Amino acid sequence: MDLGERLDKIWDRISDEDFLANKGVANEVRYYVFDYEPCDELVVREKIKALEKQNNKDADGFQIVEFDLYKIIIGILEERGYIDKCIKFEETKGQDYLYNAVGKLLRLTNDDNLIVNHIVNNTPDKSVVFLTGVGKAFPFVRSHNVLNNLHQVLDKVPVVMFYPGRWNGQTLELFGTINDGNYYRAFPLVD
Secondary structure, eight states: HHHHHHHTHHHHHHHHHHHTTTTTSSSSOOOEEEEEOOHHHHHHHHHHHHHHHHOOOHSOOOOEEEEEHHHHHHHHHHHHHHHHHHHHHHHOHHHHHHHHHHHHHHHTSSTOOOOHHHHHHTSSSSSEEEEOOOOHHHTTOOOOHHHHHHHHHHHHHEEEEEEEEEOOEEEETTTTTTEEEOOOOOOEEEO
């Protein structure tokens, strides 16, 4: 099935009652991945905008809520006044130091992960969460870490990660070349 056909099936999938109930056969929380070729990023972004525009939360019974991981990171850095510091870190100490410093600031390995907290605190009931900006957020944020941490605290609504790369049901491969880690708790959004 080509990308256009897969994109056209998203609305039917996310508006399905079973999907919105967010529970699987064994009552597991349902997380989904929509993977695509990185060269199709702009097409996927346009489809997401169209789905958001199509969505009428009152008539549909749910609201699409998009969280762009990159925008969340930039927002946190701006809020804390760290943008200029990050630029200086990269210039004087290098990219690796910058990545580690930003990771610590965002508390990526803690239970108090600022990205996860932002998503949880801004997700209304009766919504469908779209996680986007995965490619833009790399290497600051690894998508499998976000999914693993989010999976532990957000179980009231379905979560869909739009992933520029390959996901084979076990392993995420960002841009089709970078092993982004194992994540096996998700399901394909569209087969």
